[in-house]
Amino acid sequence: MLIKKPADIKxxxxxxxxxxxxxxxxxxxxxxxxxAFTGVNFANPPAQAxxxxxxxxxxxxxxxxxxKLNSLKEITNYNxxxxxxxxxxxxxxxxxxxxxxxxxVAVEGEVKKAKTYDIEELTKLAPLEERIYxxxxxxxxxxxxxxxxxxxxxxxxxxxxxxxxxxxQFVTLHDPKRLPGQKIPTMEWPYVEGLRMDEAMHPLTILxxxxxxxxxxxxxxxxxxxxxxxxxGFKSIKxxxxxxxxxxxxxxxxxxxxxxxxxxxxxxxxxxxxxxxxQATERRIGELRxxxxxxxxxxxEQVASxxxxxxxxxxx
Ligand SMILES: Nc1nc2c(c(=O)[nH]1)N[C@H]1C(S)=C(S)[C@@H](COP(=O)(O)O)O[C@H]1N2
Ligand SMILES: [Mo]
Numbered sequence: 001m002l003i004k005k006p007a008d009i010k011x012x013x014x015x016x017x018x019x020x021x022x023x024x025x026x027x028x029x030x031x032x033x034x035x036a037f038t039g040v041n042f043a044n045p046p047a048q049a050x051x052x053x054x055x056x057x058x059x060x061x062x063x064x065x066x067x068k069l070n071s072l073k074e075i076t077n078y079n080x081x082x083x084x085x086x087x088x089x090x091x092x093x094x095x096x097x098x099x100x101x102x103x104x105v106a107v108e109g110e111v112k113k114a115k116t117y118d119i120e121e122l123t124k125l126a127p128l129e130e131r132i133y134x135x136x137x138x139x140x141x142x143x144x145x146x147x148x149x150x151x152x153x154x155x156x157x158x159x160x161x162x163x164x165x166x167x168x169q170f171v172t173l174h175d176p177k178r179l180p181g182q183k184i185p186t187m188e189w190p191y192v193e194g195l196r197m198d199e200a201m202h203p204l205t206i207l208x209x210x211x212x213x214x215x216x217x218x219x220x221x222x223x224x225x226x227x228x229x230x231x232x233g234f235k236s237i238k239x240x241x242x243x244x245x246x247x248x249x250x251x252x253x254x255x256x257x258x259x260x261x262x263x264x265x266x267x268x269x270x271x272x273x274x275x276x277x278x279q280a281t282e283r284r285i286g287e288l289r290x291x292x293x294x295x296x297x298x299x300x301e302q303v304a305s306x307x308x309x310x311x312x313x314x315x316x
Pocket of ligand 1: 078136220236237
């Protein structure tokens with residue numbers, strides 16, 4: 001892991017990860033916890049890595065954008081998945097550790113039909129669709145990705161939420177053997193995220209099990225991850241094992257870690273700059289010239305009404 005001192009880097013190079021790790025490194029270097037950085041064992045991957053496979057009967061969706069797709073190579077080699085390493089190329093290199101069978105997802109909390117689903121059953125819950133969405137990272141880069149998945153609303157309806165269910169919290173697998181980045185305290189594990197119930201029910205919100213017509217690669221959040229296209233990428237939590245219906249706004253990892261920088265809502269908003277960089281523009285991976293960032297990542301027509309009457313500078 002490359003950790004530069006703040007004095008060595010130009011502000012134009014600063015990413016949230018580097019700044020966070022600098023701070024973290026500073027804190028850890030004076031404590032016994034510094035050992036955690038050297039004690040990490042990324043050796044001995046499981047003998048058989050997950051085999052990819054084509055997904056059958058995938059319908060095209062008219063929610064898709066017609067923009068030029070990023071390549072499979074770009075989508076699977078430039079990732080944020082801190083549980084598999086903090087550099088963009090780490091998740092691809094460490095994907096082999098994340099075996100995804102057997103896998104279950106527990107649906108629990110304020111629901112009438114709590115149930116633990118096997119991943120095979122979950123994948124067949126609703127017809128699979130290809131959804132070509134823009135993903136806009138809070139670090140000001142973006143990609144266009146052909147996800148395969150189904151609306152989260154299909155799972156919510158089966159769970160029959162009670163009247164107390166106002167939010168949903170999602171939880172990533174916590175298993176340092178399969179997610180070796182969890183041996184390092186870069187964040188508090190497991191990674192968690194949350195949505196308000198109406199955001200969860202919105203037809204654009206999907207659970208994704210694949211991309212480019214194939215089973216989801218580990219580095220993209222196999223076997224199942226959330227995709228919320230009008231929010232910054234970090235809301236789209238990977239490798240989910242728990243879907244918990246709750247009555248209060250739940251904890252969300254980035255919001256917990258640095259609440260002044262990452263709000264619970266995290267809607268893509270070119271008018272609300274991150275405290276340390278602009279959100280007005282972005283770099284599409286594979287392009288040189290920066291693009292203007294669009295309100296709600298271009299999905300305003302579909303989702304702006306969810307936030308009518310809310311001050312989006314306050315609820316960022
Ligand atoms: N569990 C988990 N989910 C995660 C992350 C992570 O580090 N851990 N990173 C998030 C961030 S910051 C982004 S931008 C997207 C990236 O998704 P992709 O690698 O499939 O493009 O995943 C999100 N989901
Ligand atoms: Mo991100």
